[in-house]
Amino acid sequence: MENIDTSTQHEVKTVKEVFDTTSPFFEQMKIKVFPATSHTPVVRHFKFKESSLTRLMLWAAAANLPAGFFGAEMKRNMYTYGPSGCGKTRLVEAFASRTGRPMFREQCSKETTLSDLFGSWKLCGKDQGMKWVYGKVCQWAKTPNAILLLDEWDQVPADVAMGLNGVLDGAPIHLDQTDEIIKIAPGCMIMATGNTNGRGSAGGQGGSAAIYKGTQKMNFANQDRFNVMFETYLTEEEEIDLLKSETRANPLAAKAMASLAAKIRANFIGLNEDAGANGMAFQFTITTRNVLNWSMNFSLLTQMGKRPEDAYVEALRMTVLDFASKDEASAILATWSTIMGTTSQP
Template identity: 70%
Template sequence: MTVLENINTTDAQTHVDTLNPIAQKPANEVFNTSSPFFAAMQTKIFQSTEHTPPVTTFDFGEDDLTRLILWAASAGLPQDMFGAKMKRAMYIFGPSGCGKTMLAEAFAARTGRSVFSLQCSEETTVSDMFGSWKLCGPDGMKWIYGKVCQWARQPNSILLLDEFDQLHPQVQMGLNGILDGKPIVLDQTGERITIAPGCLIIATGNTNGRGSAGGNGGSAAIYKGTKKMNFASMDRFNVMYVTYMDQSREAKLLETEAKVPAVMATAMTTLAAKIRANFIGLNEDAGSGGMAFQFTITTRNVLNWGMNFKLLVMMRKTPEEAAILALRTTVLDFAPKDEADAILSTWSTIVG
């Protein structure tokens, strides 16, 4: 079975040998979840490569994990299982710092899949994604494969398109062929690359592709550079909205990852929840019960707040001083003064 058209026999055999999983394990064990829904489910584990992310602590929510397993299953179905083709691309959107990229990488790490990440921006071109000729010293001009072609040549791998809603729609349209599973034809080299078996695509963004930043229609104005996606591109994706963890899960994460005492973890996540309730990037009517914020504190920043707090206490700051200084250092000094004052006032109320 030939996976790529223009590679030698040894390369082709290498690809064929890596098609099958090296193990199948209970999903509860693989994803470290106690949810009974996954108790009888088996998960395929593939041979890891230098492109496989390291396994880290990650708390998979049941709904998110179910959708990811459903998405991954599409790559291994028998060709005749359905009369129509299943989508093999997933678009994950949600507010900044809620763990979209981490979710994709954690899934890949637990299942041994390689990840080829492409950071998208307004400046990204089709050549950046697929490849181009480059001058390579004494070797002269050499064709350098882009992340899309590297992904297509590695079985059971994931192409991760970060900040996909930053791409210009016409550049997004250049990916429609691979979203449909069609071979890649490189006019510059005459090469035709058939996408290797088991390959999947995941894209992340802050908006839903139509200018909304949240599941409830939050404003996308705070996410500069995001574009309204072409419907033909959107139509090729399954979709998943993710947002910040609920308070109990986030507090537990603070305790385990940042070594923050339980009482302080509860206080920190309480403040984060109150800020997010007024964040216009999540809800268009944010501030209806108070002040509308263009600023929020992400899960990424909650963790860093906790770690900075821990280090400041070790430096002999009082817990009260350490909490405020750590919050300011981590993120709060980015906020407009009126919002920062309101947040500090709320913090005083929480800690008493």
């Protein structure tokens, strides 16, 4: 598979049009939009925050600078971190979807090896014998304008992460196993995500290594090759809008669900400020994904004939609450009762 330069096959559109933003900061800004491929994610609805979109645009600009644009080498990679389920992966998928970029996602863990990333020899049937199968890094490098998403990058052992430093610098990939040199195709971009800031905590912003099992401290030389972006949960108002548009929730239900989610997250983040160093982490939160599923489960239960007040609690339990400890569940349901103005018990 040879690199094919398709970087000229694109349209130039306004950022306002592509990302549906009303921020005046992006009024005159333009961005390249490429023809979608089979590797381009499909994300129909996503609301970009101005702060996040600003850094994404800077990331895209840096990744596409011609060599020698500045005297110094500019970081071209982005590391996005934040609490579980706040939408980090979805953010990258939505960016790829809007710009038509192919995306290659590597789901990382403490078991990830360099062979997983770059490729290995595999037995492909008795008629084909052993065949070299490219990993996601090489597939990405051969695809112009593609995004490499290294999900849960703070789970990867430091020695494995260090093996990617050359790629992060934009150097060609040398595959000793096949005696092949792969030059990274034009316009390629790298995004890594994690729950911590790479140092075993979240820099005072919640979500410590204590509750994310397997989290590694990133080698500083690897971390130093990334710009950084912090993401967190939607505001109540944003989540209300999302519930109404994505699950057809009525305004009162959406407001109540978003209110409970905000209160749970405030406890989760607040009690995890310094837990990575010497504290006891609060173990439970509710992600955006779970709030959406709570709403949809509630809707189905009411259609099945469950009383709304019972359907709320049953849907919450089956979606996520039964993962919580008894004490946490009791406290959360007491808060829900206060929100709803009822006295229902766990």
